[in-house]
Amino acid sequence: MSGVEEVRLSLGHIELAAHLFGPVDGHPVIALHGWLDNANSFARLAPKLEGLRIVALDLAGHGFSEHRPPGAGYALWDYVHDVLRVAEQMGWERFSLLGHSLGAIVSVVLAGALPERVTRLAxxxxxxxxxxxxxxAAERMGMALQAQLALADKRKSVFPTLDLAVQARMKGMVAVSREAAELLAQRGLMPVPGGFSWRSDSRLTLPSPLRLSEEQAMTFVRRIACPAHLIVAADGMLARHTALLEQLPFSQEQLPGGHHLHLNDEAGATLVADCFNRFFAIP
Known part of the structure; x- marks a missing residue:
């Protein structure tokens, strides 16, 4: 990828890997990928966004970033804390957030918790x-604790070839194109005895011990003070949740494509980029 810089950010409690895109004096943006993805989620989109200084993170436990220490977990609010530390490292008091899927959820939680810090939400x-x-709540906690205990005996899948690992990602819980899977594999696979394995932390697959109610989650949405624009993928995860979409005080746009529409092909990335370039250009 031309014009992209690989960096490591030492946050004190963890070290994260990231890609830097765009002019040094561009509008500051932190980009957050989805669950089990990595910074290459923005490999097609970020170069098409104009006038932005984008830090596309590998979230903790993903890509080339460190895993959390033994005994720690991957709660939503821990990702939010990481993002604030990244902003500190970059010297950004105020910044925008660009989030996909889990990254979008982390963005909403941060922008609702500390509305004075976030200037735009894409x-x-x-x-x-x-x-x-x-x-x-009690039953969910019990299930999560049992899963945590059982994880110690589980071994990661090993794929004899790179191609088989890419095929497995294409057919993952959320299907992606071959090109998208290959991009994610660049930062997501590691050689192991017998072939290749995904380097993401196995603890990422554990169920959450605690879930917010929809009422609690919506308090974050309602506290957001900056302009926010949501792209809904026509064949993605949100399109069928019409009741939720109608409650959101954000501008919204539905675009053709699946959940990874910004990554699956150049046409999808261009549509998303056109949409966000208009959004970031609004004074």
Whole structure:
């Protein structure tokens, strides 16, 4: 990728890898990818965005970033804390967020918790975390604790060839194009005895011990004070949640494509870029 710089950010409690795009004096943006993806999620989109200084992170436990220490987990608010540390490292008091899926959820939580820090919110097919019913809290906690204990005995899948690992990613919980899977594999795969394995932390697949209710999650949405624009993928995860979409005080646009429309092909990345270039250009 031309015009992209690989960096490592030491945040004190963890070291994260990131890609830097755009002019040094551009509008500051932190880009956050989805669950089990990495910074290459923005490999097609970021070079098409104009006038922005983008730090596309590998979130903790993903890509080339460090895993959290033994005994720690991957709660939503820990990602939010990481992003604030990244802003500190970059010397950014105020900044925008560009988030896809899990990254969009982290962005909404941060912009709602500390509205004075965030200047714009650009979201792709993600808004609030999946809700939990308050009455199910104890049962969910028990299930999560059991899964945590069982994880110690599990071994990661090993794929004999790079191609088989890419094919597995193409057919993952959210299907992606071959080109998207290959881009994610560049930062996501590592050689191991017998072939290749995904380098993401196995703890990322554990169920959340605690889920916010939809009512709690919407308090973050309502506290957001900056302009926010949401792209809904026509064949993605949000399109069928019409009741939620109608409640959102954000400008919205539906574009053709699946959940990874910004990464699956150049046409999708161009549509998303055109949309966000207009959004960031509004004074």
């Amino acid at each position: 979201l792709i097919d993600g808004v609030i975390p999946p809700g939990g019913e308050p009455k199910d």
